[in-house]
Amino acid sequence: MALSWTDEVPGWLASEGSSERFGARLVRRRVEQEVENEIGGRILRGEISAARQVTLSVVDDALAFEVHELRTDPLPSDAA
Numbered sequence: 001m002a003l004s005w006t007d008e009v010p011g012w013l014a015s016e017g018s019s020e021r022f023g024a025r026l027v028r029r030r031v032e033q034e035v036e037n038e039i040g041g042r043i044l045r046g047e048i049s050a051a052r053q054v055t056l057s058v059v060d061d062a063l064a065f066e067v068h069e070l071r072t073d074p075l076p077s078d079a080a
Contacts, residue, residue: 001048002070003039005056012058034063042067 013034014027035056042048048067055066 001043001050002053003056004053006058008058009056009063012061012063038063038065 013030019026039048039054042065048054051070053068053070055068057064057066
């Protein structure tokens with residue numbers, strides 16, 4: 001499985017903030033709840049496998065998951 005995200009995802013995840021007392025634990029908890037749990041559930045349901053590309057984006061102030069077949073064909077030699 002390959003995972004990528006759009007530019008707004010890190011800021012959206014970090015918008016939960018951090019605190020002097022708890023540091024970045026709030027951000028870590030949000031990543032766990034919003035990303036890890038969702039991907040884990042989709043793996044268990046068979047929606048995501050090793051041959052999938054998952055792209056995260058933010059739509060209507062919520063995390064959106066787009067799942068595609070992972071590109072396995074080589075890039076053309078002039079693409080490098």
